[in-house]
């Protein structure tokens with residue numbers, strides 16, 4: 001069951017756990033991969049005498065296997081020394097939803113229902129009403145839309161803040177008495193900025209522990225391979241950067257552009273200090289009804305077994321492509337946090353997971369690059385994308401195949417013109433999700449695209 005990780009597996013490293021946790025050989029058949037459990041309902045041995053499951057929306061063995069694996073990847077330090085004083089209850093827990101957006105909905109509901117914390121799980125159905133989320137300003141578009149528009153009838157209020165600019169005092173001022181959650185993302189999209197996570201953590205933890213807002217970090221762009229905000233950052237006794245790790249598993253974790261799923265993982269520390277949080281989120285996972293298909297969970301377990309090798313290759317390809325773009329005369333403004341010349345390099349290199357530091361010597365940082373084509377018009381940017389043969393013009397990211405898009409006209413086109421210019425999202429800005437194809441082919445492709453733009457813009 002979720003949360004009860006066999007003791008010795010806590011000591012295995014990330015890649016080993018990604019292959020084995022939740023995939024222990026079946027005790028009755030010896031099968032080396034978990035079975036796909038498709039039943040919607042489960043036999044009871046007497047009234048209310050369940051064998052762990054009753055109805056598949058509330059819980060399913062395949063989903064449990066995936067949740068157990070995610071919990072291990074997000075919360076177990078690699079090669080940790082024995083921590084046997086910890087009980088299983090303090091391991092933390094993951095919840096999988098039908099999409100990242102469904103996980104967003106559950107968190108937003110939890111905030112409005114948790115005036116008496118865990119209200120959402122309470123039998124009296126008590127609503128706290130209202131509730132406030134303080135969110136990073138250039139948050140994922142679907143998240144902004146859910147928090148600011150879709151959830152408005154629940155009384156939820158949201159403020160979007162540039163945490164970098166606000167600084168310590170500005171952050172403290174923006175936290176209201178009813179602020180129950182701080183929503184962060186690393187790195188932001190499409191500009192790949194890194195909010196000052198350690199500063200935010202310190203400000204939030206200076207507030208009274210029982211009522212301070214919780215911190216959620218959306219780590220979709222890096223995956224649990226590169227960042228694990230629920231683990232302490234190692235060099236001191238400070239608490240972890242987040243209480244909840246959020247991931248759209250539809251991106252790197254799935255990795256093959258064929259699954260939509262999302263997850264929340266609650267840190268062991270937070271789970272033990274605020275037990276009603278998990279209770280409330282489980283209640284919402286069941287009652288909102290956005291349950292994942294067991295078939296997708298099964299496929300995702302398979303995807304995670306190769307997360308390490310894929311992320312290392314994404315990172316190495318992206319680092320080389322970013323350096324190549326940086327030297328190209330037709331390119332201006334390359335953003336890739338793994339480039340030492342990038343403004344975010346210093347901050348993000350402190351935040352990279354102990355696992356990635358070990359596996360990659362801490363150099364590459366994910367597979368997404370943003371760059372602007374020098375003097376290109378909107379048509380030039382489109383010409384670039386449609387000329388490419390290897391990279392496909394499409395939204396989304398994180399698949400084994402390279403994808404390219406123009407945020408100005410695609411993923412971010414709903415933003416007001418003023419916001420677009422403040423953020424620096426210009427018509428010639430390109431977001432490239434570097435796949436794991438051969439580096440030489442990717443670069444040849446980009447070269448061809450840039451040449452096509454040069455030819456067009458001269459006409």
Ligand SMILES: *Cc1c(COP(=O)(O)O)cnc(C)c1O
Nearest residue numbers: 099100101140220248250261262
């Ligand atoms: C895609 C994405 C989401 C939403 O996830 P879905 O699975 O598409 O619902 C949330 N955050 C980020 C950063 C994303 O890229």
